[in-house]
Amino acid sequence: MTHFADCARSIRTTIIENEWIAKDTRRIRFLAPEMAASVVPGQFFMIRNPAGNDPLIGRALALYNRSPAPQPISSQSPAPPVDHDRSPPAAAGWIDLVYLVKGKLTSSLAKLRPGSDIAVWGPLGNGFPAAPVDHLVMVAGGIGQTPFLTLAQEALGNAKFGDAGNRPMGYTPQVSLCYGARSQEYLAGLEDFERAGVELHIATEDGSRGIHGRVTLPLEQLLQNEQRSGKSVRVVCCGPEPMMEAVAELAARYAVPCQVSLETPMACGIGICFTCVAKVGTTADWDYKRTCVEGPVFDAAEILWH
Numbered sequence: 001m002t003h004f005a006d007c008a009r010s011i012r013t014t015i016i017e018n019e020w021i022a023k024d025t026r027r028i029r030f031l032a033p034e035m036a037a038s039v040v041p042g043q044f045f046m047i048r049n050p051a052g053n054d055p056l057i058g059r060a061l062a063l064y065n066r067s068p069a070p071q072p073i074s075s076q077s078p079a080p081p082v083d084h085d086r087s088p089p090a091a092a093g094w095i096d097l098v099y100l101v102k103g104k105l106t107s108s109l110a111k112l113r114p115g116s117d118i119a120v121w122g123p124l125g126n127g128f129p130a131a132p133v134d135h136l137v138m139v140a141g142g143i144g145q146t147p148f149l150t151l152a153q154e155a156l157g158n159a160k161f162g163d164a165g166n167r168p169m170g171y172t173p174q175v176s177l178c179y180g181a182r183s184q185e186y187l188a189g190l191e192d193f194e195r196a197g198v199e200l201h202i203a204t205e206d207g208s209r210g211i212h213g214r215v216t217l218p219l220e221q222l223l224q225n226e227q228r229s230g231k232s233v234r235v236v237c238c239g240p241e242p243m244m245e246a247v248a249e250l251a252a253r254y255a256v257p258c259q260v261s262l263e264t265p266m267a268c269g270i271g272i273c274f275t276c277v278a279k280v281g282t283t284a285d286w287d288y289k290r291t292c293v294e295g296p297v298f299d300a301a302e303i304l305w306h
Protein backbone atom coordinates (compact mmCIF):
# COMPACT_ATOMS: atom_id res chain seq x y z
CA MET A 1 0.00 0.00 0.00
CA THR A 2 1.26 3.47 -0.87
CA HIS A 3 1.53 5.85 2.08
CA PHE A 4 1.55 9.63 2.36
CA ALA A 5 4.44 11.23 0.51
CA ASP A 6 5.90 7.86 -0.60
CA CYS A 7 6.05 9.18 -4.16
CA ALA A 8 6.55 12.85 -3.23
CA ARG A 9 9.45 14.81 -4.62
CA SER A 10 10.42 18.45 -4.65
CA ILE A 11 11.16 19.92 -8.07
CA ARG A 12 11.66 23.25 -9.76
CA THR A 13 10.23 22.93 -13.25
CA THR A 14 9.00 24.80 -16.31
CA ILE A 15 5.52 26.21 -16.85
CA ILE A 16 4.13 25.20 -20.25
CA GLU A 17 0.80 27.07 -20.12
CA ASN A 18 -1.00 29.37 -17.68
CA GLU A 19 -4.39 30.32 -19.13
CA TRP A 20 -7.65 31.90 -18.00
CA ILE A 21 -10.41 29.28 -18.15
CA ALA A 22 -13.15 31.13 -16.21
CA LYS A 23 -13.61 34.35 -14.23
CA ASP A 24 -10.66 34.72 -11.80
CA THR A 25 -9.67 31.12 -12.61
CA ARG A 26 -6.55 29.86 -14.37
CA ARG A 27 -5.22 26.48 -15.46
CA ILE A 28 -1.47 26.09 -15.09
CA ARG A 29 0.43 23.28 -16.85
CA PHE A 30 4.01 22.35 -15.96
CA LEU A 31 6.45 19.59 -16.82
CA ALA A 32 6.61 16.85 -14.18
CA PRO A 33 6.89 13.37 -15.79
CA GLU A 34 7.54 11.41 -12.59
CA MET A 35 4.76 13.16 -10.66
CA ALA A 36 2.36 12.62 -13.58
CA ALA A 37 3.13 8.90 -13.46
CA SER A 38 2.65 8.45 -9.73
CA VAL A 39 -0.16 10.84 -8.71
CA VAL A 40 -3.65 9.49 -7.93
CA PRO A 41 -7.01 11.34 -8.01
CA GLY A 42 -7.58 13.51 -4.92
CA GLN A 43 -3.91 14.09 -4.15
CA PHE A 44 -2.47 17.61 -4.07
CA PHE A 45 0.75 19.55 -4.55
CA MET A 46 2.35 22.30 -2.47
CA ILE A 47 3.17 25.12 -4.89
CA ARG A 48 5.60 28.05 -4.58
CA ASN A 49 6.70 30.79 -6.90
CA PRO A 50 10.50 30.41 -6.75
CA ALA A 51 10.96 33.98 -8.01
CA GLY A 52 10.01 35.46 -4.61
CA ASN A 53 9.72 34.80 -0.88
CA ASP A 54 6.18 36.06 -0.28
CA PRO A 55 4.45 33.82 0.56
CA LEU A 56 7.35 31.84 1.98
CA ILE A 57 5.38 28.65 2.51
CA GLY A 58 3.68 26.76 -0.30
CA ARG A 59 -0.05 26.57 -0.96
CA ALA A 60 -1.97 23.36 -1.61
CA LEU A 61 -3.54 22.86 -5.05
CA ALA A 62 -5.28 19.64 -6.07
CA LEU A 63 -4.38 17.61 -9.13
CA TYR A 64 -6.71 18.69 -11.96
CA ASN A 65 -5.36 16.70 -14.90
CA ARG A 66 -2.19 15.08 -16.17
CA SER A 67 -0.85 13.96 -19.53
CA PRO A 68 -2.87 11.04 -20.90
CA ALA A 69 -0.22 8.38 -21.29
CA PRO A 70 2.90 9.06 -19.27
CA GLN A 71 5.97 7.14 -20.37
CA PRO A 72 7.44 4.58 -17.96
CA ILE A 73 9.93 6.47 -15.80
CA SER A 74 12.93 4.51 -17.10
CA SER A 75 12.24 5.52 -20.72
CA GLN A 76 11.47 9.20 -20.13
CA SER A 77 13.55 11.58 -22.17
CA PRO A 78 14.79 14.89 -20.72
CA ALA A 79 12.39 17.83 -20.82
CA PRO A 80 12.42 19.59 -24.21
CA PRO A 81 14.07 23.02 -24.39
CA VAL A 82 11.68 25.90 -23.73
CA ASP A 83 11.05 28.59 -26.32
CA HIS A 84 10.53 31.74 -24.24
CA ASP A 85 8.76 33.57 -27.07
CA ARG A 86 5.81 31.19 -27.27
CA SER A 87 4.36 28.19 -25.49
CA PRO A 88 6.40 25.01 -25.99
CA PRO A 89 4.76 22.21 -28.01
CA ALA A 90 2.75 19.56 -26.17
CA ALA A 91 5.16 17.54 -24.05
CA ALA A 92 4.80 14.19 -22.31
CA GLY A 93 4.61 14.19 -18.55
CA TRP A 94 2.70 17.34 -17.62
CA ILE A 95 0.47 18.18 -14.68
CA ASP A 96 -2.46 20.63 -14.76
CA LEU A 97 -3.69 22.54 -11.72
CA VAL A 98 -6.66 24.92 -11.70
CA TYR A 99 -6.64 27.81 -9.26
CA LEU A 100 -8.86 30.67 -8.18
CA VAL A 101 -6.87 33.89 -8.08
CA LYS A 102 -7.56 35.25 -4.61
CA GLY A 103 -4.54 35.66 -2.28
CA LYS A 104 -0.78 36.06 -2.31
CA LEU A 105 0.36 32.87 -4.03
CA THR A 106 -2.41 32.58 -6.59
CA SER A 107 -2.04 36.28 -7.56
CA SER A 108 1.69 35.81 -8.12
CA LEU A 109 1.11 32.52 -10.02
CA ALA A 110 -1.31 34.35 -12.34
CA LYS A 111 1.53 36.62 -13.49
CA LEU A 112 3.88 33.78 -14.50
CA ARG A 113 4.31 33.13 -18.22
CA PRO A 114 5.17 29.91 -20.11
CA GLY A 115 8.89 29.31 -19.75
CA SER A 116 8.97 30.60 -16.14
CA ASP A 117 9.85 28.31 -13.25
CA ILE A 118 7.50 26.94 -10.61
CA ALA A 119 8.41 25.04 -7.41
CA VAL A 120 6.31 21.94 -6.84
CA TRP A 121 6.29 19.44 -3.99
CA GLY A 122 4.15 16.31 -4.14
CA PRO A 123 2.07 14.37 -4.80
CA LEU A 124 0.76 14.57 -1.21
CA GLY A 125 -2.24 13.27 0.70
CA ASN A 126 -4.30 10.11 0.50
CA GLY A 127 -6.52 10.59 -2.58
CA PHE A 128 -9.97 9.14 -3.23
CA PRO A 129 -10.67 5.44 -2.73
CA ALA A 130 -11.33 3.59 -6.00
CA ALA A 131 -14.56 1.91 -4.91
CA PRO A 132 -16.87 0.19 -7.44
CA VAL A 133 -20.41 1.61 -7.58
CA ASP A 134 -23.28 1.95 -10.10
CA HIS A 135 -23.29 5.75 -10.04
CA LEU A 136 -20.51 8.01 -8.75
CA VAL A 137 -21.91 11.45 -7.92
CA MET A 138 -19.32 14.21 -7.56
CA VAL A 139 -20.47 17.42 -5.87
CA ALA A 140 -18.42 20.60 -6.27
CA GLY A 141 -18.85 24.11 -4.95
CA GLY A 142 -16.80 27.02 -6.31
CA ILE A 143 -13.25 25.92 -7.16
CA GLY A 144 -14.00 22.51 -5.54
CA GLN A 145 -14.35 20.76 -8.92
CA THR A 146 -10.56 20.46 -9.30
CA PRO A 147 -10.03 17.00 -7.69
CA PHE A 148 -12.82 15.37 -9.71
CA LEU A 149 -11.71 15.33 -13.36
CA THR A 150 -9.09 12.61 -12.86
CA LEU A 151 -11.40 10.67 -10.52
CA ALA A 152 -14.00 10.59 -13.32
CA GLN A 153 -11.36 9.56 -15.88
CA GLU A 154 -10.27 6.68 -13.65
CA ALA A 155 -13.78 5.59 -12.62
CA LEU A 156 -15.05 5.55 -16.22
CA GLY A 157 -11.96 3.66 -17.41
CA ASN A 158 -10.41 6.46 -19.49
CA ALA A 159 -7.10 6.53 -17.62
CA LYS A 160 -5.09 4.57 -15.08
CA PHE A 161 -3.40 6.37 -12.22
CA GLY A 162 -0.52 5.60 -9.90
CA ASP A 163 2.64 3.93 -11.18
CA ALA A 164 2.40 1.18 -8.53
CA GLY A 165 -0.41 -0.20 -10.73
CA ASN A 166 -2.52 -1.22 -7.76
CA ARG A 167 -5.48 1.10 -8.43
CA PRO A 168 -8.31 -0.31 -10.52
CA MET A 169 -9.93 1.65 -13.33
CA GLY A 170 -13.32 1.50 -15.00
CA TYR A 171 -15.13 0.66 -11.78
CA THR A 172 -18.20 2.85 -12.43
CA PRO A 173 -20.47 2.94 -15.50
CA GLN A 174 -21.98 6.35 -14.66
CA VAL A 175 -20.41 9.54 -13.26
CA SER A 176 -22.26 12.81 -12.59
CA LEU A 177 -20.97 16.19 -11.50
CA CYS A 178 -23.28 18.44 -9.50
CA TYR A 179 -21.47 21.75 -9.85
CA GLY A 180 -22.53 24.87 -7.98
CA ALA A 181 -21.14 28.37 -8.55
CA ARG A 182 -22.07 31.97 -7.86
CA SER A 183 -22.76 32.56 -11.58
CA GLN A 184 -22.00 30.89 -14.92
CA GLU A 185 -18.82 32.90 -15.50
CA TYR A 186 -17.15 31.04 -12.58
CA LEU A 187 -17.88 27.56 -14.00
CA ALA A 188 -14.47 26.21 -15.00
CA GLY A 189 -13.56 23.21 -17.14
CA LEU A 190 -17.08 22.06 -18.13
CA GLU A 191 -15.83 20.87 -21.53
CA ASP A 192 -13.12 18.75 -19.83
CA PHE A 193 -15.74 16.95 -17.76
CA GLU A 194 -18.04 16.48 -20.78
CA ARG A 195 -15.13 15.08 -22.81
CA ALA A 196 -14.46 12.58 -19.99
CA GLY A 197 -18.08 11.34 -20.22
CA VAL A 198 -19.40 13.03 -17.08
CA GLU A 199 -23.10 14.03 -16.84
CA LEU A 200 -23.30 17.68 -15.72
CA HIS A 201 -25.90 19.08 -13.30
CA ILE A 202 -25.26 22.80 -12.86
CA ALA A 203 -26.66 25.12 -10.20
CA THR A 204 -25.89 28.83 -9.98
CA GLU A 205 -26.87 31.18 -7.18
CA ASP A 206 -27.98 33.91 -9.63
CA GLY A 207 -29.74 31.47 -12.00
CA SER A 208 -27.50 32.42 -14.96
CA ARG A 209 -27.01 28.72 -15.81
CA GLY A 210 -28.69 25.49 -14.73
CA ILE A 211 -30.86 25.31 -11.64
CA HIS A 212 -31.35 28.62 -9.81
CA GLY A 213 -30.09 27.91 -6.28
CA ARG A 214 -27.68 25.75 -4.39
CA VAL A 215 -25.94 22.62 -5.63
CA THR A 216 -27.80 20.50 -3.07
CA LEU A 217 -30.95 20.89 -5.26
CA PRO A 218 -29.69 18.82 -8.24
CA LEU A 219 -27.94 16.46 -5.80
CA GLU A 220 -31.19 15.70 -3.95
CA GLN A 221 -32.98 15.11 -7.28
CA LEU A 222 -30.29 12.60 -8.28
CA LEU A 223 -30.39 10.83 -4.92
CA GLN A 224 -34.20 10.57 -5.10
CA ASN A 225 -34.05 9.14 -8.65
CA GLU A 226 -31.39 6.60 -7.75
CA GLN A 227 -33.23 5.56 -4.59
CA ARG A 228 -36.17 4.65 -6.86
CA SER A 229 -33.94 2.90 -9.41
CA GLY A 230 -32.13 0.85 -6.76
CA LYS A 231 -28.67 1.72 -8.14
CA SER A 232 -25.76 1.89 -5.69
CA VAL A 233 -24.48 5.45 -5.32
CA ARG A 234 -21.34 7.01 -3.84
CA VAL A 235 -21.03 10.75 -3.28
CA VAL A 236 -17.73 12.64 -3.24
CA CYS A 237 -17.68 16.30 -2.38
CA CYS A 238 -15.33 19.30 -2.34
CA GLY A 239 -16.05 22.98 -1.74
CA PRO A 240 -16.83 25.47 1.02
CA GLU A 241 -17.31 23.81 4.40
CA PRO A 242 -21.01 24.71 4.93
CA MET A 243 -21.77 23.20 1.52
CA MET A 244 -19.82 20.02 2.34
CA GLU A 245 -21.70 19.75 5.63
CA ALA A 246 -25.04 20.07 3.80
CA VAL A 247 -23.98 17.43 1.26
CA ALA A 248 -22.83 15.09 4.05
CA GLU A 249 -26.25 15.46 5.74
CA LEU A 250 -28.07 14.71 2.47
CA ALA A 251 -25.91 11.64 1.81
CA ALA A 252 -26.57 10.39 5.35
CA ARG A 253 -30.34 10.95 4.91
CA TYR A 254 -30.31 8.82 1.73
CA ALA A 255 -27.96 6.26 3.36
CA VAL A 256 -25.33 6.80 0.66
CA PRO A 257 -21.57 6.62 1.38
CA CYS A 258 -19.90 10.00 1.04
CA GLN A 259 -16.29 11.20 1.09
CA VAL A 260 -15.28 14.84 1.39
CA SER A 261 -12.02 16.43 0.32
CA LEU A 262 -11.25 19.11 2.92
CA GLU A 263 -9.51 22.36 1.97
CA THR A 264 -8.28 23.44 5.39
CA PRO A 265 -5.42 25.97 5.23
CA MET A 266 -2.01 24.31 5.46
CA ALA A 267 1.43 25.49 6.55
CA CYS A 268 4.03 22.71 6.62
CA GLY A 269 2.17 20.13 4.48
CA ILE A 270 4.11 17.28 6.12
CA GLY A 271 2.25 16.63 9.35
CA ILE A 272 4.37 18.69 11.77
CA CYS A 273 2.54 21.95 12.53
CA PHE A 274 -1.09 20.79 13.04
CA THR A 275 -2.40 23.91 11.23
CA CYS A 276 -4.62 21.77 9.04
CA VAL A 277 -6.49 19.64 11.59
CA ALA A 278 -10.12 18.53 11.37
CA LYS A 279 -12.18 16.87 14.10
CA VAL A 280 -12.72 13.26 13.03
CA GLY A 281 -14.69 10.53 14.87
CA THR A 282 -17.95 10.60 16.79
CA THR A 283 -19.20 13.27 19.24
CA ALA A 284 -18.31 10.86 22.06
CA ASP A 285 -14.92 9.85 20.70
CA TRP A 286 -13.08 12.12 18.27
CA ASP A 287 -9.54 13.18 17.53
CA TYR A 288 -7.78 15.84 15.48
CA LYS A 289 -6.60 14.46 12.14
CA ARG A 290 -4.19 16.29 9.87
CA THR A 291 -5.69 17.05 6.47
CA CYS A 292 -2.25 17.05 4.85
CA VAL A 293 -1.29 13.57 6.07
CA GLU A 294 -4.44 11.61 6.98
CA GLY A 295 -6.52 13.52 4.38
CA PRO A 296 -7.52 15.52 2.47
CA VAL A 297 -10.17 12.86 1.76
CA PHE A 298 -12.21 11.71 4.74
CA ASP A 299 -15.40 9.74 5.26
CA ALA A 300 -18.05 12.47 5.59
CA ALA A 301 -19.84 10.56 8.36
CA GLU A 302 -16.72 10.90 10.54
CA ILE A 303 -16.27 14.68 10.25
CA LEU A 304 -17.45 16.80 13.18
CA TRP A 305 -18.23 20.07 11.40
CA HIS A 306 -18.47 22.23 14.56
Ligand SMILES: Cc1cc2nc3c(=O)[nH]c(=O)nc-3n(C[C@H](O)[C@H](O)[C@H](O)COP(=O)(O)OP(=O)(O)OC[C@H]3O[C@@H](n4cnc5c(N)ncnc54)[C@H](O)[C@@H]3O)c2cc1C
Binding pocket: 044, 055, 059, 060, 061, 062, 063, 097, 098, 099, 100, 101, 102, 103, 104, 105, 106, 107, 143, 146, 147, 262, 263, 264, 265, 266, 291, 296
Ligand atom coordinates in the same frame (compact mmCIF):
# COMPACT_ATOMS: atom_id res chain seq x y z
C1 LIG B 1 -5.84 19.81 -0.20
C2 LIG B 1 -6.16 21.17 -0.75
C3 LIG B 1 -6.39 21.31 -2.12
C4 LIG B 1 -6.68 22.56 -2.65
N1 LIG B 1 -6.88 22.66 -3.99
C5 LIG B 1 -7.12 23.87 -4.54
C6 LIG B 1 -7.29 23.99 -5.94
O1 LIG B 1 -7.21 23.01 -6.69
N2 LIG B 1 -7.51 25.23 -6.46
C7 LIG B 1 -7.60 26.35 -5.64
O2 LIG B 1 -7.80 27.46 -6.17
N3 LIG B 1 -7.45 26.26 -4.31
C8 LIG B 1 -7.21 25.04 -3.74
N4 LIG B 1 -7.03 24.94 -2.38
C9 LIG B 1 -7.12 26.17 -1.57
C10 LIG B 1 -5.82 26.94 -1.62
O3 LIG B 1 -4.74 26.17 -1.08
C11 LIG B 1 -5.98 28.21 -0.79
O4 LIG B 1 -7.06 28.96 -1.28
C12 LIG B 1 -4.75 29.06 -0.75
O5 LIG B 1 -4.81 29.82 0.45
C13 LIG B 1 -4.65 30.07 -1.84
O6 LIG B 1 -3.40 30.68 -1.65
P1 LIG B 1 -3.18 32.25 -1.76
O7 LIG B 1 -1.80 32.52 -1.26
O8 LIG B 1 -3.53 32.72 -3.12
O9 LIG B 1 -4.25 32.85 -0.76
P2 LIG B 1 -3.95 33.36 0.71
O10 LIG B 1 -3.08 34.59 0.66
O11 LIG B 1 -3.50 32.23 1.53
O12 LIG B 1 -5.41 33.81 1.09
C14 LIG B 1 -6.41 32.82 1.34
C15 LIG B 1 -7.68 33.54 1.76
O13 LIG B 1 -7.44 34.36 2.86
C16 LIG B 1 -7.78 35.69 2.55
N5 LIG B 1 -6.76 36.56 3.13
C17 LIG B 1 -5.46 36.62 2.80
N6 LIG B 1 -4.83 37.54 3.56
C18 LIG B 1 -5.77 38.06 4.38
C19 LIG B 1 -5.77 39.04 5.39
N7 LIG B 1 -4.66 39.69 5.71
N8 LIG B 1 -6.93 39.31 6.05
C20 LIG B 1 -8.06 38.66 5.72
N9 LIG B 1 -8.14 37.71 4.77
C21 LIG B 1 -7.01 37.43 4.11
C22 LIG B 1 -7.76 35.80 1.06
O14 LIG B 1 -8.63 36.82 0.60
C23 LIG B 1 -8.24 34.46 0.68
O15 LIG B 1 -9.64 34.39 0.74
C24 LIG B 1 -6.76 23.71 -1.81
C25 LIG B 1 -6.53 23.56 -0.43
C26 LIG B 1 -6.24 22.30 0.08
C27 LIG B 1 -5.96 22.18 1.55
Ligand code: FES
Binding pocket: 265, 266, 267, 268, 269, 270, 271, 272, 273, 274, 275, 276, 277, 290, 291, 292, 293
Ligand atom coordinates in the same frame (compact mmCIF):
# COMPACT_ATOMS: atom_id res chain seq x y z
S1 FES C 1 -0.05 21.50 7.29
FE1 FES C 1 1.29 21.14 8.98
S2 FES C 1 0.41 19.37 9.88
FE2 FES C 1 -0.78 19.64 8.08
